[in-house]
Amino acid sequence: MRLKLNTKILLGFAVAAAVLLLTSIVSYRSIRQLTVHTKMVEHTYQVLQAAEHLTSQVREAEWRVRGYLLTNDADYLQNYGSSRQKVEQSFRRLAQLTADNPAQIERLDSMQVLVLRQFANMQTLIRPRQALTPSSMRTILDTGRQTMRAINGLFERIKSNEMALLTERNRQQTLYETIAPITIIVSAVLAILITLWLFFKISRELTANEQLQAQLVLTNQETARRIEIVEHLAAQVLAGDYKVKIKDKEQDSLGNLAGLLNRMTQRLDESFGALENRNKELDQFAYVASHDLKAPLRGVMTIVKWIDDELSAEISPQLRQYLDMMKGRLARLEDLINGLLAYARIGRTGQKIEQVDVQQLVSEVTEMVVPAAFQVTIADPLPTLLTDRLSLQQVFTNLFSNAVKYHHLGTGTITVRCHEGKKDYEFTVADDGPGIAPEYHEKIFLMFQTLRDRHTAESTGIGLSIVKKIIDEQKGSMRVNSAVGQGAAFIFTWPKAAANDKVA
Template sequence: MKLSVKLFAGFLLISLLFTAVAIVNFRLSEDVIENTVWVSRSQIVVRNSASLQRNIIDMETGLRGFLLNGNETFLQPYLQAKDQLPSLFTETRKFVTSSPEQTEKIDDIIRLQQNFEKSYAEPLIALKRSDTLDILDFDSSTQLDSLVLGEKILIDSIRAAFRDFNAYEYKVREERRERLGSSINTTRNVSTILTLLSVILGISWAYYITRLITRRIMKMVNLAEEISRGDYKTKIIDTSRDELSQLSNSLNRMSATIDETFSELDRKNMELDQFAYVVSHDLKAPLRGIEVASRWVEEDMGTQLPPKVQEYLLMMRIRVHRMENLINGILALARIGRTNQIEEEVDVNILLSEITDMLSPPDGFKIDVQEDLPVLHTIRIQLQQVFSNLISNAIKYHDKASGLIKVRYRETDEFHVFSVSDDGPGIDPAYHERIFVIFQTLQERDAVESTGVGLTIVKKIVEWQGGTIWVSSEPGQGATFTFTWPKEAVEVR
């Protein structure tokens, strides 16, 4: 007999018993269903109410931000909320049609919101866009103050209306919830015996089926474990002729396909590495030629070379070096996790001392490293790249001639946690994600020489190791880059 027939017979018997339970429950569940539907509807109403309040707050916040600096970006929350409010109001009103009190309250809120939008928000936006808010005369200023005061009063009225709306909804919902609890208890007492019978039968049948197929399933599990360890040539021997036999054959074909795919992937990776080195060499050669040619021009012309041309030649060499650094950065980013590197014992104190000597920070900069840092068993060059990039960035982007850079450490159960902080200009929270994106810099490239690859390399190394990195910073308060390094090596495929 096929497994499908055995399973069907058992499930059919269980289904018949559950059908009997369902028929009994149906006769007792009308009140339960009614109250459940009402409670669910009430939850949607409260959720929509919260969404409406958030959108109205977004409108207010976006409006005030736009009025303060005139930047159209600040109007995005206002415009998005304006688009979403009609559908939310319509949906909420639909759910409260059975309650005249709530219908009246939501209608009042709709009128107040429309009044806020038409009588205050849109006029203020129009004034700001016409550049009249910055050059107001006395009468216009009085009008503006009146609009702003009216807008505040109206927003307070909307909040009060929402409080009344939600309070009424919670009160009625609690009454319905008590009725629902009573109905559920009654239904539970009647159906418990039949449900227990169904469960006993289901457990007995499940035990029978489990014993029937466990041995063959374990063969498939063992195959999957062998594949996960890299043995793609393993096979399952199954002489049965049922559905599980077909699955075994499919797993055997999958194993063979994975073996072929990984072999092809290894070959492609080797070709890609070779291509990267060739392209790197071919790109760097003309760059070096440009730099040499510019120096020849300076040597041949000597003092006859106009200052402006000397400036152009210097700018040319700077751009050539930037391009060469960018090529090196892209190659380093591509090689992370794709080359076999040996793990070793790394004393972080010694490593940071070497990094400090290598970076040679300018006079006025001090690097304060916490004592008694741990000894890690890890890939030295990768940890060195992370610290080097973070410390050199702290120096490079500092806005003063002197500064203090601190390296601190703590640990959790699973991670070593390092942080590199500075007392520089800081980073606006709006750019905390952007700085880890490749080629993204917060300053003009001509102001600070940067390829925009360093932090991308840091993030990729840390995540490849199984850790995370983030930045904590506010403008004018310096920046702290914190990253975690696993205590145990993470297997990455």
């Protein structure tokens, strides 16, 4: 897998940084260890010096006592009193210096016991008004010499131990004195090598990128030219010209796209031609339905009216019932034909986009289709929007008519509500009728579906289908919220801006 230039640069700098960090850590640790071992060497010298000073103070005190005993000259004892204090200070100093060495502490404790014993012997020898026999004095002096030899032996062991430590610490110090500059030099050399390597790689990649960019410029220019041709074809298709073709024989993605677009325009040309023929057939059907079907229907209705007007006195009650049923069926058949025509024309006729005061429109629909026994209540202020007035009027007309037609009482209330959303308005038309069971909430929007017996209410079952199709054309949504005995609320959304820009 080939890495990008930025990735290579980042990886190179990461490696360089890691190497420099590692060598820096090694250098730091080397210098740190050098410092530590230097301090340890100094510490060893301090221990040796303190031990030597302690031993020399004991020897000096012994020398003063012997001088006094030989000459009986009190001047020898002039500084003897302070010698013991100095010795005690030296012991405390050595205890601090050897706190990290248990063996030395043990030797120091033994040495302190011997020194105290030696000072006790010397104190006995110089104590005034005390007569000592020559034999006693020799015994004390022999004991002093033996004690002093033991003290010197302990001093030699302390010195020997410290000298061994000094040798090892000198060796470690010499080692780190050698390692520290080497690591610094190696770090500098590695940094220079890595920097040179990065410079070489980046220079080579930049040169390759410049060549690639020059090639890409040429490719982009050629691609832009070919894309302009495709855009021109798309513009021609939007303008309704489906015979336009692209001449592009390149064997690449754009060439394949050009071939697909050529086949697409050919299919569109064929499909729109077939669609135009179908629309003509539908227009012919609408003409036949509106004239050839409705003309004989009106004739039959006229004959029924003549029978009712001229033979009303001779018609029996049973025949009157049949005649009334015939009138209802004929009226339903006319409504069905008008509904089918209205459903077929939705979305095929031009829309007249205008400012519509929905409050005023609802009032006009109320006057047209709502009987005086029913009351229409507007719960929220209704907006003014730019839309097709006729389509919105059809929606409210059908919903109000249904609320009145299917009400189980002779009087009722219709409530209109409105909620403003970001891109649309949500309208609610609610009634206090018998309600609709949840299992029929989807069924009622299908064509020719009615929930009541056709003998009870002359209904075509197409009104809500028209409403649903109009709202779908406006890119809105519709649903019903109802339960048996709780009335029905039809909720639909209507866009703030016209969904269709066609103007009649």
